[in-house]
Amino acid sequence: MYSELLEKKKKLAVIGLGYVGLPIALEFAKKISVIGFDINQARIEMMMNSIDPSKELEKEAFNNCDIEFTNSLDKLREANFFIVAVPTPVDSNNVPDLVPVIKASETVGKVLKKGDYVVYESTVYPGCTEEDCLPIMESLSGLKMGTDFKLGYSPERINPGDKEHTLSSIIKVVSGCDEESLDTIAKVYELVVKAGVHKASSIKVAEAAKIIENTQRDLNIALMNELSIIFDKMNINTFEVLEAAGTKWNFLKFQPGLVGGHCIGVDPYYLTYKSNKLGYDAQVILAGRAINDGMAAHVAKNVLQHIIQNNNDVKTAKVLVMGTTFKENVSDIRNSKVADVIKELQSYSLQVHVTDPHANSDELHHEYGYRLSPDLSSDYDAVIITVPHLAYLSMDDNAFAAITKSNGIIADVKGVYRGKITSRKYWSL
Template sequence: MFQQLIEKKAVLSVTGLGYVGLPIALEFARKMKVIGFDLNSERVELMRKHIDPSNELDASAFEGCDIEFTSNPADLAKASFHVVAVPTPINEHKLPDLKPLLGATTSVGRALKKGDYVVFESTVYPGCTEDDCVPILERESGFKLNKDFKVGYSPERINPGDKEHTLTKILKIVSGSDEEALREISKVYGAIIKAGIYEASSIKVAEAAKIIENTQRDVNIALMNELSLIFNKLNINTYEVLEAAGTKWNFLKFSPGLVGGHCIGVDPYYLTYKANELGIHSRIINGGRMINDDMASYIANQIVKRLISAGHAINGSRVLVMGATFKENVSDIRNSKVADMVYELKSFSVNVDVVDPHASSKELIKEYGFGLVDAPTGKYHAVVVAVNHNEFLKLSDEEFKNLCVENGLFVDIKGAFRKRDIGLEYLSL
């Protein structure tokens, strides 16, 4: 299979062209013939014009790529090596929502030919590939695993906004349904990954490795958030404590904050779901999730308390929230906990304006029911730097101060401004 792909006698497909799928498709397309498939025809049209709908890649990333973009699932039949990189979100009950993954698997299954390969990159619980996806592939194709087609799992490690740890520079985990599958899948990914390939002993091990990467971070951030609750009561700045503790060589440098996005705020729920199926109630993981999910509400309540203490009437007070994406310098608003903070503030009858140079107002309205203002207007009782976009970090002390009423509140969630004297009452985690 690998040799056929390199010689362009076979075609590789990537299903799902978002933050994960598009970079993978373009990287493969520099070495092989690729079909990039996405159900969203509007996104496909943008990519045909060398525009990344996720605003992560510039036009030059499309140059020199042998790729056909399509929204027609029938085109998948042209490919022999299929990569599935669709989102795996959670639903309103915080349970795994596998509809995008199972839908993509159905489309690929209908396109399968004898000898084809299917590799999943979407984050799932251990066992999902073999227990949930393979039966669909077999049903739709009429073929049998390892007899007629091969399967593998290679977890994505894309970090939106990170220009240093890009796709080819991150060690890639691969796994296969048998030894031949592992060997061929390893070669295919090895053609584009400069950092090297790690061959996992099984598909389940590869799935589990991915899920615990973000679960580990989630639990550690939850500890920092819980410490910030304690230190707030002690009138100690958490970031100053962490800076001091970080002078020890083996201290792990995590920070408190809002934990959203499509990875850290979602992946642990896939693991706890599987644990519950096995009769195991994960107290640490669930506890960490509860702490992190509650932080937006906690911050909003702290803001209201500070405003009351400063003598401001809450009903009708004005708060400017700077940043709406789930992390700095990206346009991704998926699972943004800033939205939870805005909802909580509005529940106190606070008037909230939100600005963000990276986010789409249209997408925010569709996803969360509120949009952006073009620019701050008038004076605010509180200014909240919720996301540390570079544009906000460059603002002067005077610019922040001019946004606020006298005796206003400056909220620096991630402590980026703690060493500056802005001349306003200061609040941080």
């Protein structure tokens, strides 16, 4: 398989061309022949014109790539090595939504041939690849794993907005259904991952590794958030405490904040779901999730309390929320906890204006029911910097004074303006 891919006698296909799939597809397309498959025709047309729908990659990233974008099963059938990189979200009850990965498995099952390879990159709970996805492919193809085709799992480690830790510079965990598949999958990924690969002993180990990467971060951030709640009651600035504690060599430098996005705020629920199915109710993990999911309400409550103390009529009060993507300097709004802050503020009948240099207003309205505000005011009762985009960092005390009332509050979720706001009340996590 490896040599035939290298000689372009066989093709590699990437199924799902979002934040994860497109960078993988383009990186491979610099070395071998690639088919980029996505069910969204509008996205396909954008990529055919060298436009990344996710706004992560520049036009130049498409240069010198041997890739064909399609939503055709007939075209997908030409591939022999399939990489599945579709999203794996949770529903409104935080239960894993496997619909995208199940649909992708059905798609692969319809085009699978003897000798083919299938590698999943989508984040799932341990066992999902072999217990949920594999039976679908075997049923639709009439083939058997091991004897007719090979199966593997290699967790994605794409970090949106991060230009330093890219696909090629991050060690890639790989796994296979047997030694032969493990070696082949490792060699294929080594074509594009300069940092090298780590061979996991089994598919389940690789699946579990991905889950705990983000669960660990989630729990550490939850601790910081709980500390910030406690320190807030003591009138101690959390970031000053962390700065002091951080002088010790082995102190882990995590910070409080809103935990959203499609990884840290989602992946732990896949593990706790599987754990529950096995008869064990995860305690520490879910406690961390509860703290992090409650931080939006905590931020809104602190802003509201200040407004109540300084404004006789809350219904006339105005709040500006700066930043509504899930993290800095990206356009991704999936699972943005800023939406929860806005919803919480609106529940108190506050007038909420929203600004963001990266977010799309129509996408926000479709996903969360609000739009970006075209015109900003000069008399806000509160300004909340929820996402410190680079475009905001040039603002100083005078800039915030110009858009707020004299008794207004600047709520700086991530503490980036600490020590810089003097003319208005300042608060941070």
